[in-house]
Amino acid sequence: MNRASDSFRRWCTLNHIDATKIESLEPNKIEEFLPGIFATDFFEYLGKTPKVYIFINSYEAPWESKKSKGNFHEKDKWIRNKVIPNMPGLSWVICGREKLPEDFEYDPVWEMSLEQHQVDKLSEKYSDKFLEGCGIENKDIRDVVIKASEGVLYYLNLSVDTYEMIKTCKKRQPIPEDFGKTQHEIFKKFINCLDADEIRALKVLSVPNFWDLDLFKMLIWAEFDTRYSAANTEYPVTNTGYPETAFSELTKFSFIKKDAGERYLIHALMRKNLQESQNADDRKPIHQFLLEHYSKKLKDLKIETIAQKHEIALIEAFYHAKEVFEVEDLFDWFISVSEPFYRATFWQLIIPPYEEILIILKEKLGQEHPSVATTLNNLAELYESKGDYEKALTLYMQSLEIRENVLGPQHQSVAATLKNLAELYENMGDYVATTLNNLAEFYKNMGDDEKTILFYKRSLQISESVLGPKHPSIVPTLNNLAGLYRNIEDYETALPLYIQSFEISENVLGPEHPSVATILNNLAELYKNMGDYEKALLLYKRTLEIRETTFGPQHPYVATTLNNLALLYESLGYYEEALSFYMRDLKISENVLGPQHPSVAVTLNNLAALYYNMGDYEKALPLYKRSLKIRKAALGPKHPYVATTLNNLAGLYSITGEYDKALPLYNQSLETSESVLGPQHPFVATILNNLAELYRNVGEYDKALPLYMRSLKISENVLGPQHPSVATILNNLAALKKCRKEISPDKLVRLKPENHG
DSSP: OTTOOHHHHHHHHHTTOOGGGGGGSOHHHHHHHHHHHHHHHHHHHHTTOSOOEEEESOTTGGGGGGTTSSOHHHHTHIIIIIIGGGSTTOEEEEOOSSOOOOOGGGOHHHHHHOOOOOOOOOOHHHHHHHHHHTTOOOHHHHHHHHHHHTTOHHHHHHHHHHHHHHHHHSOSOOOGGGSOSSHHHHHHHHHHTSOHHHHHHHHHHTSSSOBOHHHHHHHHHOOBOTTTTTOSSOOOOBOOOOOGGGHHHHTTSTTEEEOTTSOEEEOHHHHHHHHHTSOHHHHHHHHHHHHHHHHHHHTTOOGGGOOHHHHHHHHHHHHHHHHHSOHHHHHHHHHHHTHHHHHTTOHHHHHHHHHHHHHHHHHHHOTTOHHHHHHHHHHHHHHHHTTOHHHHHHHHHHHHHHHHHHHOTTSHHHHHHHHHHHHHHHHHTTHHHHHHHHHHHHHHHTTOHHHHHHHHHHHHHHHHHHHOTTOGGGHHHHHHHHHHHHHTTOHHHHHHHHHHHHHHHHHHHOTTOHHHHHHHHHHHHHHHHHTOHHHHHHHHHHHHHHHHHHHOTTSHHHHHHHHHHHHHHHHTTOHHHHHHHHHHHHHHHHHHHOTTOHHHHHHHHHHHHHHHHHTOHHHHHHHHHHHHHHHHHHHOTTOHHHHHHHHHHHHHHHHTTOHHHHHHHHHHHHHHHHHHHOTTOHHHHHHHHHHHHHHHHTTOHHHHHHHHHHHHHHHHHHHOTTSHHHHHHHHHHHHHHHHHTSSOGGGGGGGSGGGOO
16 A cells, blocks of 8 residues: 555545555455546546547446346446546547447436447448558559458458568569459468468467567477377477568568567457468467467466566466367366466456366366366355355355266265355355255245255255354254255154254253244144144143243234144144133234234134034134135235135035035135136145035036046145045045946945055
8 A cells, every 4th residue: 555646545535435444355345446546547647648538449348247137227337427427538439349229318418428330341432542542553453452351451451461562572563463352362362472481480470369579589490390289200390491580571561560568469360361271280389389488487486476477478378278288188287377376366367267168178078077066166266265255156056066966965076165165155154045045935935845955955054064063043944944844744854854953942042942932833833744743732832831931921922822732632622622722812813913913814714613623603604704804804815815714614604505605605715726826736626626515415416526526636646646635535526426326335445545546
């Protein structure tokens, strides 16, 4: 900071930024300041220079990797809002691939400042004027060149070079036949004007991206084995034969330019033409020579001495290494040679080569190759180092997936990637685990159990790796994963997860903590699902005890636990005990939440179902009706809970023989369920079965049969042929056939579930 410019210090002061803390910021945070710093420097420069033009090569480049994110006007506002307004008096020349949209309502000031011009080929008039200005007085020659060049300045210039060569070397006036009639012929006609040494020299010089006088001398006099890659046998070698003293003669051509660093470059089209005119095997020894040349500059490099020349050497060495090494050797070589730059935090420098290697590896070795996984891992480390955690996370996850698939989940490379993910997690705080949990929740809501389990397990794996298997932060993921396994009826897998969750919470939080009660409640639910009612009852009672102690006897959590206990007692046939708990639940819920709350509707529905099971239909009816009214008002008429209550109310009317009242309720329930849950949902099968039962009871057997069959098909497809619901439908079908006298009673035994399938 002691070397910081005055303009930078002023910028920090104006923006209330402590300049001494800039160096300690993450790289991505520093990047946010760059447009303002850039603008401040130029504004100061304007005081010394009246006219300044700024050229931007590609307008779209800054958001090239975010094509699918946001709209165009959001992406380019960095230059409209941050850069240009802070740099008055400057003229901007910006090149882009596409014309900017003309819907300027988003920025009317931009419309006033903007002029757009399409860059097209040079017109014939301008081309003719250019050639004439270069000394080509013959109109016929100019016409041939203009037509062949198609308005491309490079080919116009090359034709001028050809014209000059004929005059100076062949000592005669050029004629129209000396010039090509196509762009490719323009190149060939020029080459025909050169001697063999010049051609060889240009072909050699087309291999490097640039050269200076020293490199020129080395390349011209180097002895390249032109059969380098054809076989292992040694062949005679020759240099170009071009005199190094003729350097100025070669650099006079229009296609060779000198940059500010005294480096010479050949025009891209000329390089392309020259390289296409020679064999790739002829270029390989030159690439090898240049690779060794630049590699020498990187040998024994110490991080404290790295300068711009070393950065250039690395990029150029990589360029030539791509032509020399096989893909896996290239990968190993770059890891080694870039190591000092990695330690010196030159991440921006080495990321592009890594990304290029990744593309090459995928093309040559396939998407699932271990080297692809290693490159993804290394790239992730680089992005993590520069503070781009989101990008790093994506790459680590890709690397982990490949390594697990190819090497197996127990391989040490998988462990290494998990360790890297763990370190990233530490840097990001809860971001990784939260992201994975959010992904799991997303897939859970989408009904994709397989992906939900995958992301919950990944989240748990990373959290345990970082925090240890007994840290309280992993409890929510354990609970979520256990709950999912419980929902898909994989009780054996769910049980140890719930127990681990309980043990951690009880140990860390104490046995009376509300979170412990939540886990006990979930564990009780699991034991109930498993048919172990004794354990479930003990856990529900302990849950109730903790919640009453912690929250008081009138809390909604207490009401929920009372409801769960009531359901369990009802399942066991202890209706009086169940009734007592339901009534306590209802009283608390109405007092605390209000009589119209959806939770009250749940209790009313359950209480009505209890009276139904007890045969007290008169008490059940008003409770179902009230539950339905609350649910419609609170949730809307198209909610699954509304469909459930409609089905229950219809069932009550059916059992009392009021079929005319039951039928429209079943139809409403079916319509809502198909619309909300989908036509293949198990609950749809339940309603279809109930509706078929109604038609059977009223003697409309032809209507009952297709409903039974559709219910059976859904249940078998979704639940499996051995599910109890399938057995129920089969027995109902048997009863229907008995009613229709389509089969004799002695054959009904064949339709029992244990004989089905």
